[in-house]
Amino acid sequence: MRIAVIRFPGTNCETETAAAIRRAGGEAALVDYRDTTLDGVDGVILPGGFSYGDYLRSGAIARFAPVMQPIRHLAEGGGIIVGICNGFQILCEAHLLPGALLHNAARRFSARPVDIRIERADLAVTRDFREGECIRIPQAHGEGRYVADAGTIASLEAGRQVVLRYVPVPGSDMPHNPNGSVADIAGICNPAGNVIGFMPHPERLADPLLGGAVGHRFFTSLVGARAAELTA
Amino acid sequence: MMFRVRVRVTPRPGLLDPQGTAVEHALHALGFAGASDVRVGRAIDFMMEAVDAATAIADASRMCERLLANPVTEDFTVAVES
Numbered sequence: 525m526r527i528a529v530i531r532f533p534g535t536n537c538e539t540e541t542a543a544a545i546r547r548a549g550g551e552a553a554l555v556d557y558r559d560t561t562l563d564g565v566d567g568v569i570l571p572g573g574f575s576y577g578d579y580l581r582s583g584a585i586a587r588f589a590p591v592m593q594p595i596r597h598l599a600e601g602g603g604i605i606v607g608i609c610n611g612f613q614i615l616c617e618a619h620l621l622p623g624a625l626l627h628n629a630a631r632r633f634s635a636r637p638v639d640i641r642i643e644r645a646d647l648a649v650t651r652d653f654r655e656g657e658c659i660r661i662p663q664a665h666g667e668g669r670y671v672a673d674a675g676t677i678a679s680l681e682a683g684r685q686v687v688l689r690y691v692p693v694p695g696s697d698m699p700h701n702p703n704g705s706v707a708d709i710a711g712i713c714n715p716a717g718n719v720i721g722f723m724p725h726p727e728r729l730a731d732p733l734l735g736g737a738v739g740h741r742f743f744t745s746l747v748g749a750r751a752a753e754l755t756a
Numbered sequence: 757m758m759f760r761v762r763v764r765v766t767p768r769p770g771l772l773d774p775q776g777t778a779v780e781h782a783l784h785a786l787g788f789a790g791a792s793d794v795r796v797g798r799a800i801d802f803m804m805e806a807v808d809a810a811t812a813i814a815d816a817s818r819m820c821e822r823l824l825a826n827p828v829t830e831d832f833t834v835a836v837e838s
Contacts, residue, residue, distance in 0.1 A: 580823070580824070581826055584823065584826070585823075588823070616828075617826070622828075623828060624826050624828040624829045626771070626772075626829060627774050627775065628774070629772055629774055630774070631774040631775065631777075631778055669772075671771065671828070671829060672828065673828075704772065
């Protein structure tokens with residue numbers, strides 16, 4: 525199980541993302557944004573960070589990097605593409621996922637744990653969860669307010685494409701939705717479910733050394749999911 | 757011909773513009789009580805070689821659709837002068 529972790533100029537979560545893949549038993553390959561092939565790769569993670577300094581709009585320039593060509597091909601062929609934080613922004617800019625991620629409604633960078641509900645447990649990164657399970661996980665972003673027109677939101681809901689949703693934190697005085705996302709959306713997938721993007725950072729809570737390992741399950745899902753498919 | 761192009765990109769009406777809201781509050785704090793509906797966008801200036809103004813506008817519009825503006829959340833206008 526070989527996962528490509530793409531590094532753009534300004535990406536800064538690739539090392540811990542690769543470490544989380546390896547810890548889950550997968551093989552991680554750091555791939556440069558200028559590469560034009562993804563041979564021998566079973567899946568791709570676009571990790572967090574600030575590709576191209578977030579110039580113009582977050583993800584707007586990374587979308588045209590050479591590596592996006594083979595990623596698009598892989599996506600069209602049903603390959604697993606996962607965007608975390610900036611990776612989610614890139615997937616939206618690339619129109620591999622619908623909608624856009626705008627500046628947080630509170631005008632502040634938000635970096636704190638949030639509670640999210642796993643809305644679907646049948647996807648490559650959520651198979652090791654139960655549907656409806658709520659977990660607390662870190663997020664850190666300035667542009668995470670998911671928006672899309674009403675028709676798109678309705679079709680996301682009808683097609684069960686909302687994968688992760690912010691949920692109220694019992695006893696907390698913080699807003700449960702850290703950025704003002706419509707419908708408390710924290711993550712979505714495409715209709716086929718093979719392209720998935722979300723704002724939280726599972727790689728930051730993927731080892732007990734980091735204070736918890738709930739994020740590890742995203743990576744065991746990913747690594748195990750593919751292994752199961754291959755033997756099926 | 758060489759054209760001077762100015763692209764204006766603005767958040768789509770109805771979408772929350774936190775930056776515009778912050779600027780509006782600051783203007784009110786400075787005593788400019790009459791300011792309202794502040795929206796913050798961006799202007800992108802560049803020079804472009806094109807056979808005529810219509811071609812320059814068409815090219816700049818395609819730049820907006822592909823890169824300079826996000827079709828989901830932003831509107832744009834293009835102005836050219838030779």
